[in-house]
Amino acid sequence: MSRFFFDDRKQLVNDAVEGIVLSAPRGNLVRLDIDPAIRIIARADWDKSRVAVISGGGSGHEPAHAGFVGKGMLTAAVCGDLFASPSVDAVLNAIVAMTGDRGCLLVVKNYTGDRLNFGLAAEKAKRYGLKVEMVIVGDDIALPDNKQPRGIAGTVLVHKIAGYAAEQGKTLSEVRDLAQRACDSVYSLGVAMTTCSLPDGDGDDDEGRIKSGQVEVGLGIHGEPGASTAGTNNSREIIDMLVGPLKEKAGDAELAVLINNLGGVSALEMALLTKELAHSALAKNIRWLIGPAPLVSALDMKGFSLSVLKLNSTFEKALRADVETIGWQPPVAFGALRTARHSKIHDSVEYTPSENAQVKAVVGTAAQTLIDLESRLNALDAKVGDGDTGSTFAEGARDIAKLLKEGELPLNNSAQLLQLIGERLATVMGGSSGVLMSILFTAAGQALRDGKALPEALLAGLAQMKHYGGADLGDRTLIDALQPALEALRDKDLNAAAKAAKQGAEDTAKMHKAGAGRSSYVNKENLQGVTDPGAVAVAEVFAAVAKQ
Numbered sequence: 001m002s003r004f005f006f007d008d009r010k011q012l013v014n015d016a017v018e019g020i021v022l023s024a025p026r027g028n029l030v031r032l033d034i035d036p037a038i039r040i041i042a043r044a045d046w047d048k049s050r051v052a053v054i055s056g057g058g059s060g061h062e063p064a065h066a067g068f069v070g071k072g073m074l075t076a077a078v079c080g081d082l083f084a085s086p087s088v089d090a091v092l093n094a095i096v097a098m099t100g101d102r103g104c105l106l107v108v109k110n111y112t113g114d115r116l117n118f119g120l121a122a123e124k125a126k127r128y129g130l131k132v133e134m135v136i137v138g139d140d141i142a143l144p145d146n147k148q149p150r151g152i153a154g155t156v157l158v159h160k161i162a163g164y165a166a167e168q169g170k171t172l173s174e175v176r177d178l179a180q181r182a183c184d185s186v187y188s189l190g191v192a193m194t195t196c197s198l199p200d201g202d203g204d205d206d207e208g209r210i211k212s213g214q215v216e217v218g219l220g221i222h223g224e225p226g227a228s229t230a231g232t233n234n235s236r237e238i239i240d241m242l243v244g245p246l247k248e249k250a251g252d253a254e255l256a257v258l259i260n261n262l263g264g265v266s267a268l269e270m271a272l273l274t275k276e277l278a279h280s281a282l283a284k285n286i287r288w289l290i291g292p293a294p295l296v297s298a299l300d301m302k303g304f305s306l307s308v309l310k311l312n313s314t315f316e317k318a319l320r321a322d323v324e325t326i327g328w329q330p331p332v333a334f335g336a337l338r339t340a341r342h343s344k345i346h347d348s349v350e351y352t353p354s355e356n357a358q359v360k361a362v363v364g365t366a367a368q369t370l371i372d373l374e375s376r377l378n379a380l381d382a383k384v385g386d387g388d389t390g391s392t393f394a395e396g397a398r399d400i401a402k403l404l405k406e407g408e409l410p411l412n413n414s415a416q417l418l419q420l421i422g423e424r425l426a427t428v429m430g431g432s433s434g435v436l437m438s439i440l441f442t443a444a445g446q447a448l449r450d451g452k453a454l455p456e457a458l459l460a461g462l463a464q465m466k467h468y469g470g471a472d473l474g475d476r477t478l479i480d481a482l483q484p485a486l487e488a489l490r491d492k493d494l495n496a497a498a499k500a501a502k503q504g505a506e507d508t509a510k511m512h513k514a515g516a517g518r519s520s521y522v523n524k525e526n527l528q529g530v531t532d533p534g535a536v537a538v539a540e541v542f543a544a545v546a547k548q
Contacts, residue, residue, distance in 0.1 A: 004199040012199060013039060013059045013081055020066050026324055028070055032097055038090040040097065041066040042076035048100025051166040051175045052076070055107040055159055056091065057114050058083040060196075061221060064156060064296040067327025073163035074107075074325075082199070083222045085113030091121035096128060103131030103172035105179060107158055109151025110138035133176040135162075139188040139307060141245055142218025142227040152221055153260035153296040154186035154307040157319070160328065164318035178314065185310040187249040189242045191215050192262060192303025193233060195223035217241060221262065221298040235269075239276040246308050247282050253310040256288040256319055256331060260305045263297035273304060278334070287311060288319060288331035295327060349419045354412035362545055363404055363411070369544040370397035373537060380533040389433070389533040396429040396437065414454060418461075419445030432469075433534075440465040455490035462486060474511070478534030481505040485542050498539075498546035505535035 006012045017039050021029045032040040046052075055065045056078030065077035078094045080086035095104050104125070108118045115136060122132040139154030162179040170178070193215050209225070210216055213233055216226030230241060259277065261270050270292035277283070288311075292304075309315060319331050370393045377390030400421060403409050410416040422441030425434050444461030452460060462483060471477045485501035509531045 002199055003197045006199050009199055013079060016059065016062075017041060017066070017079055020062075020326070024326055026070070028324055029066070029326075032076075032093070034093050034097075037087070038093055039079040039086070040076055040090065040094045041069050041079065042094070042098060043069060043071065043074075045071065046075055046098060048098070049102070050169055051102045051172050052095075052098040052100070052104040053107065053159070053162045053166050053175070054078065054091075054094050054098060054104060055155070056080065056086050056094070056118075057109055057111070058085060058222070060299050061296050063294065063327025065159075067295075068156065068159050068163075068325050070323055070325035072167050072321055072323030072325070073159050073328060075104075075166075085111065085117045088117045088120045088124070091118050092124050095121060095125040095130060095132060099125070099130045099132070103133065105162055105166070105172065105175050106132065106134040107155065107162055107179060108134055108136050109155050110136050110148060111150065114151075131172055133172055135176060135179045135183055137183050137186070139183070139186045140218070141187050141189055141249060144245075150220060152188045152190060152307075153258055153305045154188040154309070156260075156295045156328075157186050157256070157258060157290075157307060157309050158182045160323070161315060161318040163323070164321045167321070178318075182309070182315065185315070186307060187246055188258075188260075188305050188307040189217070189246055190219060190221075190260075190262065190303055190305030191217050191230075191238055191242060192219040192226070192298075192301050194264070194302040195219065196263065196299035196301040198299070215303075219301070219303060221296065221301075223298065223301070235272050235276050239273060239280050242306050243277070243280045243282045246306060247285070250282075250285060250308050250310055253285065254287045255282070255285045256290060256309045256311055256315070257282070257286050257334075258295065258307040258309070259289065259291035259293075260296055260307065261292060261294040262301040262303040262305065263294055264300040264302040265304050267292075270304065277306070278337075282308070283334075286334040288316070289334050290319070290329050290331050293329045295329065347423075349416065349423050351410040351413065351416040351420055353408050354410050355407075356411040359411045359414070359417070360404065360409075361548055363400065363409065363417075365544050365548060366541045367397040367401040367404065369541050370394055370537060371401065373540055377533040377537055380530060380536060383530045384532070388431075389537070392429050392431060392433045393534075393537050396425045396434065399424050399428040415445045415448035417445070418442070418448060418457070421445075436465050436469050439468055453490075455486060459483075459486050459490065476508050476511040476532050476535075478532065478538050480508050480511075480532065481535035481538040481542075485538065494542075494546045498542040501535075501539040501542040505531050505539040508532040508535045 021031050028044050029041055030044045052075040054076045055074055058080045060082045068074045069077050076094050076098045078086040078090050106118050108114045122134055125132045137151035137155040137158050138149035140150040140152045158179055161182040165175040165178045215230050218227035274292050374390040374394040378387050381387050381389035418441045422438040426438035440461040443464035444457045447457035447460035466472055471479055473483050481501040481504035484504045485497040488500040489497035
């Protein structure tokens with residue numbers, strides 16, 4: 001079964017070409033309207049006053065090649081079908097359409113179809129009196145004895161250098177020679193965990209070929225088997241595996257290194273691989289980093305490649321020059337990790353233990369009530385959640401009770417007390433319940449410090465808990481008992497608050513749907529008749545405190 005978004009397989013590339021042109025940020029691309037089978041994306045601002053630089057190949061490697069069309073890089077890209085070279089006619093039409101008196105350079109990856117079709121098109125174009133030259137990129141070093149190394153991601157660096165030379169107004173021979181020197185100075189090596197998914201449904205990774213925990217080194221950008229298999233997916237080991245042969249080719253030269261995502265590697269992994277590269281044996285040679293980014297992809301292949309370019313002053317200027325393209329990534333100067341020292345924040349409440357008999361009684365009663373309710377609340381929660389509400393609240397209560405017994409609470413400073421309780425609950429309760437209760441008490445403590453009365457301060461804390469937690473009255477949580485209790489405490493007295501909390505808790509048993517928390521995933525039949533354990537905890541605490 002295909003794992004590929006498309007409508008009509010026959011129109012897939014045409015549809016994609018349209019999307020590329022439509023989404024060009026500068027509106028500087030056009031598709032040449034010649035024939036539906038001829039897909040040429042070109043610069044909209046091209047005036048033939050300079051050497052044209054044309055490339056192309058099979059689709060499926062985006063942003064290559066169309067993503068590099070624009071001022072400073074390619075003049076046009078010829079898009080073949082998926083992983084298939086464009087036709088001779090398509091290439092010829094591109095050459096004729098874009099080439100003026102200054103001539104045209106073709107940049108071709110070293111695959112038989114591309115070489116033949118671009119080559120024949122170049123010869124035919126000469127019959128029209130056009131000057132055409134061609135360079136062939138063969139940067140893949142996976143098979144060192146291969147006389148015809150493949151052209152892979154290093155091709156983009158050749159595009160950039162050739163495009164720079166053309167933009168500078170250099171002659172065709174100068175552009176060709178500089179591009180050829182780039183071809184001779186770039187080396188690439190890739191690795192992948194899986195091959196790619198194809199729209200026909202037959203291209204998914206062959207489990208018998210690349211097993212879990214293994215990678216193929218030198219996997220082709222069309223899914224061709226790699227040169228070797230390694231039994232690891234350790235990022236450091238894999239980078240070292242690629243760096244060794246690349247360093248052997250590059251020697252002691254200063255380098256630009258392109259880190260190319262073959263399409264299916266997450267941004268997180270690419271960042272990690274970049275870090276590994278920065279600590280590899282190649283690090284001392286790196287002057288510029290390009291990427292990490294998909295530049296020459298292989299659809300959704302889970303793999304990446306490294307390309308190294310031996311630098312000279314001209315190459316460096318060429319790589320750093322501005323362009324107007326979709327796909328190019330500006331080089332970043334390579335250096336040590338930049339850090340800025342900053343003192344660690346120790347977020348702790350400053351307080352002085354103090355005594356207050358009335359407050360001590362309230363805190364002690366509330367804590368003991370929650371400890372005694374542990375089993376009952378767990379049993380309720382087991383019906384509608386994960387069965388740990390009682391233990392979670394009891395854990396927080398035991399911590400506060402211990403501090404109370406040891407005389408370590410600021411009982412005579414309500415603002416400090418609430419903020420300290422908030423700090424302790426976040427530490428010892430765990431999970432979202434601990435954080436929510438911490439928000440309640442921390443915000444209430446701040447409101448007290450700002451001059452609010454206790455009921456108003458607690459309501460302010462509740463408002464913040466609702467804001468950050470997302471639950472509200474009617475969502476079948478402890479808020480259904482706590483809000484009416486605090487409102488009654490503000491407007492009447494503690495006995496009214498206890499009565500309101502009890503009613504609110506009982507009402508949760510009639511609610512068919514929970515709007516927040518674990519209960520929101522439970523069907524209404526299981527919720528029916530079961531009171532919310534958090535609401536019960538609130539009601540029992542208010543009841544116990546009111547009886548004092």
